[in-house]
Amino acid sequence: MNLLHLADLHLGKRVNGFDLLPDQRYILEQVLDLCTAHNVQAVALAGDIYDTALPPAAAVLLLDWFLTQLAARSVHVCMISGNHDSPERLQFGSDLLQKNQIHISGTFSGKMETVSLSDAYGTLTISMLPYVKLAQLSVQFPEQSFATLDDGIRAVLEQIP
Secondary structure, rough: OOOOEEEOOOOOEEEEOOOOOHHHHHHHHHHHHHHHHHHOOEEEEEEEEEOOOOOOOHHHHHHHHHHHHHOOOOOEEEEEEOOOOOOOHHHHOHHHHHHHOEEEEEEOOOOEEEEEEEEOOOEEEEEEEEOOOOHHHHHOOOOOOOOHHHHHHHHHHOOOO
């Protein structure tokens, strides 16, 4: 299976007042061309999709366009939130989007969401762990006491079969 991994898109980023959205769209167009040229079946978007928790509308529209283009190509998308993203905002519409092979794990629910994809070579299971803080892990695992974030993440990873 051809899987393309992207991270830290930071859509909506501005540098010294200069809007990077036109450049970001150009790059996403190049990504779409790569998907077509290399028969990519899945794209992993690993956090920091937006540059801020409250992205500008133009950045939201750019992500909408990009995801729509991937869906039109029947490319699966597995997207998690990063520390720059608002987990709840990123997760918006995820149940509807899942019907178009776009899987979003924005908020941490206590366990990792998984997506299984199959092709002629077998099945690939992607475990999606969004950005999580120690306080969130303490709420999700009240019976456990974690000294560090690593301890909490280890408890989450131990859930993987």
